[in-house]
Amino acid sequence: MAAAQEQESSLVERLLAEMDDTARMLNEGIPLEKPKVDYITDIDARREIFLQIKKIQDDNNIPLGLNAVGLAIILVAPVDQLQRILNDLNMTTYPLCAIVAASLFGTMHADGVLGIKAFVREGRKCHGMPPEFWERLAFSLRYIPASARRTAVCPIRGTNEDVCRARIIPKLCFGRDMEFHQYISLMLRVFWDKDKAQTWDRLSAPGWSPYSLDGRFLISSYLRQDMAEAKLALKPLAKMEDGSVIVQLFWLKESRLKPQDFLFKPHESVSFEDVLKRAGLENNQEWGPSLVFRKDGKMLLSGQLFVLKANSDVGIRAPSFELLQILWDLTRVAAICGAVNETDDLLDEGEKEDYLDYCVCGGEVEGEGEDEGEGENEGENEGEGEAMNRDPRDTRGIRGIRHTGG
Secondary structure (H helix, E strand, O other): OHHHHHHHHHHHHHHHHHHHHHHHHHOOOOOEEEOOOOOOOOOHHHHHHHHHHHHHHHHHHOOOOEEEHHHHHHHOOOHHHHHHHHHHHHOOOOOHHHHHHHHHHHHHHHHHHHHHHHHHHHHHHHHOOOHHHHHHHHHHHHOHHHHOOOOOOOOOOOOOOOEEEEOOOOOOOOOOOOHHHHHHHHHHHHHHHHHHHHHHHHHHOOOOOOHHHHHEEEEHHHHHHHHHHHHOEEEEEOOOOOEEEEEEEEEEEOOOOOOOEEOOOOOOOOOOOOHHHHOOOOOOOOOOOOOEEEEOEOOOOOOOOEEEEEEEOOOOOOOOHHHHHHHHHHHHHHHHHHHHHHOOOOOHHHHHHHHHHHHHOOOOOOOOOOOOHHHHHHHHOOHHHHOOOOOOOOOOOOOOOOOOOO
């Protein structure tokens, strides 16, 4: 943990020390090459946290334990906060510890699954394929007049024909996903910290508008679409004196998981490396493939630096550093747990209620019988890759619960 923090702190310090030169190069559209960080920071500490949380699940016989969203949270959330959660659990005596642990896993399942799926779904609505994007432009992204297009340039691709004033956080809607900000708020409060949750809560507070000028940034619509698909993420590094934010671009990997997939193998036999492999994360020094070219014909590469700044011609302020940090974290969680693989699932009102009932009942469903143990034994005999995709409990009658294999 200390090594990763020192690496990031050193990079930020160098950027601030070289601010004038950095600003000049970025303003001229020259992407700076800086060292890439590991795909998962502090991986040794996170491995130990993963195994300890899995042991808590097993010791307390919690049916709805670690799932793919839980794995993603452990790999992304601040290590200090995760360690505090573990310390609190270890200091709590039975039977209260079982109740606290069940609440922790419940947040992963109910709030985590529904929240991160709706987060991706709303991003797709705002930033879909080009035809849909342009249809929604006047309403969801605020049209940039032709007179201002000369200065409205995507700071990353260097293009202006497809640039938009995109929201950092997807629009809060009044449809079936309107509660997604409430789910994510609790997830942030439990696994991140109070400040992150309060920043998120301000998005739905009276007097704050999703159209706020510091809640937007200029970017190519195609890059914003890649961000909505959890293929691309921007890591905010430093805030300049004028409020502009230096960001580092990273391409994300595709996961084969889906958010509610169970990781049910016992802690003494589970392999953290096999879990990472199933999520496509076996190489921690490797990022996802580059998918987009800059205007100069060169590929956008992981590790390159860019600056997001204000543009008075199109009426936006410098973007919020805090919102960019939340977007960076949530986009990585969405990528790791495979939220883009199944966003339409579990989000209809009836399906959502069924799923929440399923979580509240600890995985018990009507018609579940004595063959439960047999299902678990079958799961134990499967390889780890299959085990991660199979819920040993019979989920027939629960729509949207992933249940594959024999």
